Every structure is written in structure tokens, then in C-alpha cells.
Amino acid sequence: MSNISFNKFYRKFNILSLVLIVISLVFLIFKGLNYGVDFKGGTLIELRTTDKTNNISLIRDSFNQMNLGDVSVKKFGNETDYIVKFEKQNSNDPEFIKNIQNKLSSSIGDVDFRRVENVGPKVSSELLKSGIIAITLSLAAMLLYIWIRFEWQFSLGAILAIFHDVIITLGIFSIFSLEINLSIVAAVLTIVGYSMNDTVVIFDRVRENLRKYSDIKIFELTNISINETLSRTIITSVTTLLALFSIYLFGGEILKGFSLAMILGVIFGTYSSIYIANPILVALNVSQRTIVKEEKD
């Protein structure tokens, strides 16, 4: 078993986390998130050109001539593949997409529309709402579960750790203007589950040790518990990350954002269950009496 003094660095890492959270919040508030068509409405087209001499600016020019509002064009995997996003979404004209394809073919040669997503303003605001509700609900459900299973000090620690992970993950998405779409919501929910999972494993051990050692203070006890569960923490993180990196590298362009969010979440989730959840137990002065009192009730 390892014997690393994690608890020596509680304060330093807490300051680091606070800084990261503040930076993330500043970006989230002032820069905001880069919502994809799912949440902003508009049209997304993944297209493949037959003519390799085409480039981004040529394609952007062709789209700009069509009066579609703000147009963004990005390379997508292959050198002939592009993702085009624009504001306009026309629900009353069933020929809308067909007309774009015809105009495009005449200006840059044959194009194949591999994927089209067209989301109206009403639907996108509903999707955003249900995404926020889903994340809130899952946080509430986790809180409830851990509240039933543990003492309140533990619940608070676990929930703050989850908030930490979600805020920083979203903050990184904001800083690098990475797109937020439906699959990112799924990723965030899974992060919530994973981070909770990781914290619960350590907390279970803390509680067990509180019963086992009657004379060790919580500051030391959390350190023992972290060390006892450390190899499990590392092995599970490694296998999960192996799977996620495999999706990120080989799973195709569509899953890139999703797997990136998950990778960040797993890294921060592992970190926070050690350096956020445990210092909170220390700060809240959890002692042998905390669990004895609960058990007497």
C-alpha cells in the first residue's frame, strides 16, 4: 500500500481549484458557451466535396452568397469533409436544403451532404431547457442518494466535488470555444455519475476507518483512506481513460467532443474526490462522534 502525504497539499490544491473555478466562472459568465445548433437553433451540414482544390474560404464564400446569416465553416476529419453551420433555419420551405445543395454544386462542384441537422428556435430552446433540467435533476438525485447513505458532511463534500468537476469541464469548453451539443449534456451527466462513484469509494473507506480507529484525527484519517483506495482509484481511472482515449482517437469526428468532455471529467473527477471531497470533511470537523451520533439516532 502506498503512503503518500496527500493531506500536506490540501490547502495548495484547494487554492488551485478555487483559481480554476473562478477562471471557469469568469469565462462562463463573460464569454459564455459555444452552443451548437441543438441549443442555438439553425442548420448544420456535414458535407464532402469531390473537388480537392476546394478550401474553407471558397466554401465560406459560396455559403455567404446565399444569405443564411452567420456562417461558420470548419474542416471535419478528412481533407474533403467540412462542417458548415449557419443561423438560418427554414421550417416553411421544404426545398430549403435542396436549394442550398443545388447552388453549392454549381459554385464548387459536386457535394455530398453526409449529415444535415436543422433545428428551429422553439425546439432548440426546449432542448436547452431539458438539458439543464436533466443536469439539475441528476445533481439533486445524487445529493438525495448520498444524503440517505451518508452523514450530511459527506454529502456536502461529494456534491461540492461534483460542482467543481462540472464547472471546470464547462469552463474549459468555454475557454477553447468547444461546441456544446446534446452529447455534451450526456457526457456531463456521466461525469456527475463517475465523480460521485469515485468519491463514494473513498468516503466508504473514511467511514469504515472512523469506526476502526478511535484516536486518529480526520486530517490523518482521510489520508489513510485515500492511500488505501489509491491503487483502485488509479486502475479504474486508467481503464476508463483507455476506453475514452480509444473513442477520442478512433471513434470518428462526431464523438470527439463527447469523449473529450468525458476525459476531462474523469481526470477532474479523480482529482476532486481526493482534493475537494476530503478537505471538506476536514474543514467540517468530521470525527468519530459524527458517525456515532448518526447511528444512535
Next chain:
Amino acid sequence: MLYFSKLRIISVIVFTVIFSYFAFSNFVKFDDKFFSKNINLGLDLQGGSYLLLEIDNRPVITQKVQAKIIELKRYFKEKKITLKNFSLKGDTILFETTDNEIENVKNILNDKESDVNTYYPTYKSHEFDVLEDGNLFSLNYSRYGLVLLKNSSLDQAIEIVRRRVDEVGTNEPNILKRGNDRILVELPGLDDPNRIKSLLGKTANLTFQFISQNNEESFGTEKLSFEDGSRDAIVSKRIILSGDNLVDAKPTMNSQTNETVVSFSLDRVGAKKFGKATSTGVGKQLAIVLDGKIISAPSVREPIIGGSGQISGDFTFQSATDLALLLRSGALPAPLNIIEERTVGPDLGQDSIDAGILSLFIGFLLVILFMIYKYRAFGLIANLALVSNLFLLIGILTLFEATLTLPGIAGIILTVGMAVDANVLIFERIKEETKNEKNPIIAFDAGYTKSRTTILDANITTLIAAFILFFMGSGPVKGFSVTLGVGILTTLFSVYFIARLLTSLYVVKNKDKEQLL
């Protein structure tokens, strides 16, 4: 914990074999239907279109309100009660009555047996809410009246959408109600959704109306433009015949003019109406109006009494076929708007499947190698559990014919990564226990027992996330929550039955060895 009865061993094996079999049935063809099940591929994997349509009920409401005014007029006239100054303000009906009739009119409209304002006992509400101010009455659709109206127009619309989609002949379309004004249409394997989109985008309200010579028609007139936008014409509001009376329509070739036309036949009532109108209107121009646009306006040369006719109007064979299809399937009660569309081409779908399988394979391999490196013999046991876990997961998805999406594949890969967690927790615990306990059987037993609550806690949290995602998510994301959720259940089975069985066999056989784990 380490003891297994024979019966239990057999059931674990049988269970695993059955589901592995279903997992394999995806790749092998069997004749028998029950034994050859396949996972449904989501639209993002097999290609196809997802369309969310919203019905625009405003014209229906206006229409119903106008009809209500006529009904009210007729009803109160029969009762010899004077109503006057009927007017429409938005969708509110306004009228006045004489002072001594106020109570009378109020009672009729608010009566639970009312003939003109239907009462719905289940909702404890009338069709219309009635407000009065002195002798001025105003009638407005009540909340439930509106709900019922929307529901019935949605039911009609779904029926028409289904007919149109069926006529185009895509394989296994999925048409579902969403809320009280939306229709979800899923068209798997459809390469080009443009045709269906333009078919669903048309109300297909067909009417035959005479072109007016003078402006003094008793029914009033309206100005309509021709389909090609070339000119306008003043048309009588009197509807000779509508699409409701059509029993069949098909594209044909007119042998005289050599152009493509749509020929139609009428039901008996329609034939009679049409015959009567055309015999009095010889020489007049009859406008054929589709969704407020004139397709063509041929002159009536002779009475048409046979109950069939032709619509001409610069059709290509394709457009004539589409018009015939629209006329056969009937008119939508209200226009439909496509408020969400997601289309994936079949080759992108195949690319996604290939990428998904490749990343699953690589992720799986990496995890397996890592586990063997970390735990040797027990790594092998954990890996066997992992392999059977994968078979169980795919087997269950197959048996229940769940829909596999690209995020769903990601969920499977993630399950592979996270599934070893439970075995890792157990193995690590056993290592700790072995320090104080020399008897390996007792140490292993303690390792299983003491890690159990932690494993349950840890898995329940992920299960909660999967559950919420399942109920809140849509489409592909839902597929992710299904594989993630089912993955947790199969993980627990593979850990507590398969891995534990193998562990117990191994430990009992090698109990005299030093340091098993």
C-alpha cells in the same frame, strides 16, 4: 461468498450462453424468427431522417370559430331569440342580444345539456367559455375545448402523414405523436428526404371554384394567383367540390395533348355535385385550386357527369405522381411545419459503425492488456468476466431489440472501461485482507463481503445518471443511457456470478500457494 452450488453454477452458465447466443445472432443468419434477432441501428448509424413536425392549428381554430357563428345564428333563430351584431375579434365570437333575452341566452350557453356549447363532464368544462357584459356576449375556446380540438386535428394529421409516408414506400417508418401538436417521423434508410419533406409540407387542400366573370357573386370572391406566379384571377368563394370527394387519383398521359395529367374519380356525392355544377356552368372557367394557388383553370366545354376528370397544369411525370399521391392520401387539417430535421447519409452511418467498432475493439484490447499486466491470473478472470459482460450486454440489447446509436456504442466502450472497477475494488480489498489473514479462502471471502456496499454505492450513482438521461434525453443520447444502464446491470452480474465463480474455483484449487493475488 465463495461457495457455489451446482445448480447455481449451471444457471450462470446457461444464462451467459443464452445471451451470448443472442449477441452472436446479430452476425449469423437463422431462418427462425425468434432465434434470429438483430439490434436495431439508430438513424445515426444506418442513415435516415428524423423529422419533427409541428401542426399550425391557427387556421383550424379560425375555421371552427366561423362555423360556430353560423351554428349559433341558426340555433337561436330556431328558438326565436334575436341575436345581432355578430363579429369576430381574433378568435373571439362577439354578439349582442336584447335586454330581456340576456338570462335566456346565458342559460342556454351554460347549460350542461347545451346543444350549441357542448359540455365535457370529464373535464368539467364547456367547449367555449362564455363571458357577458350587459347584453354583449363573448365566446372563447375554453382550455379543454382547445385541447380536444388540437388532439383531433393531430389525430387526423397523423393519419394523413402515415398515408403519405406509406405511399412513398420507405421501409419501417416510425410515426409518433409528440405532445398535442407535434408529430415525430423517423425514416430509416432514406437517402433523400427532400421528396418526403415536400410531400409533408403540403396541406393538399384541393377545391374546384369557378372563375368569376363579374364581381357580384353572392358568395363573395377572392383573388388567387396561379401556381407559376404568372397572373392572378378573381375566383368565386363558392366551393363546387373539394378533395374530400375524391376516391382515387393517378398520373396519366392525355393521349390528345400528349401531356402528363392527373386523372381523378369522385364518390357518388361528388359526382352528382360536379355534374350539376358543370352543367350550369358550361362556358365558364373552372379553377382547380390547391392550397390557395390555382393549378389550372380550364373552360367547361360540356357537363362532366361521369364522376371522373383530369387536372392539367404543366406537370412533369414526377410532379403529377406527387400530386396524385397527395390527393389520394387526403388533405391535412392544418399546415405542418418541420421544426427539427436530422438526416444522416447511409455512407456516414457506415463510417460511424466502422469507427465505433474499431474504437470498441481497441479500447477493449487496451483494458484487457492492462488488467493482465496488473493482476496476472486474476486479470484473466476479470477479463473473462469482461468478455462475457460484453456478450451479455449486446445479447440483452438484441433480445429486447433496443436501438443502438453512435453514443450508444460509446456507452458500451465506456462500460468496458468502467466494468473492471468492481473487480478492481474486490481484488484490492482481497490484497488488504491477505495481509492479516493467512487462510486465502477466508481472505477472499472477506474481500468480497467488505467491498460489496462500496460497489453497490458506486454503481447506483452511475445508474441514477443513466436513468435521468433516459427520461430526459432524446434520440441518440437516449441510446447512450440505455447501453450505460444495461451495462451496469450486466457488469454486476458478470462480477458477482461469473468472476466470483472463476475466482472461487481458482482459489480452492491453489489454496496452498503463497501469495495468490
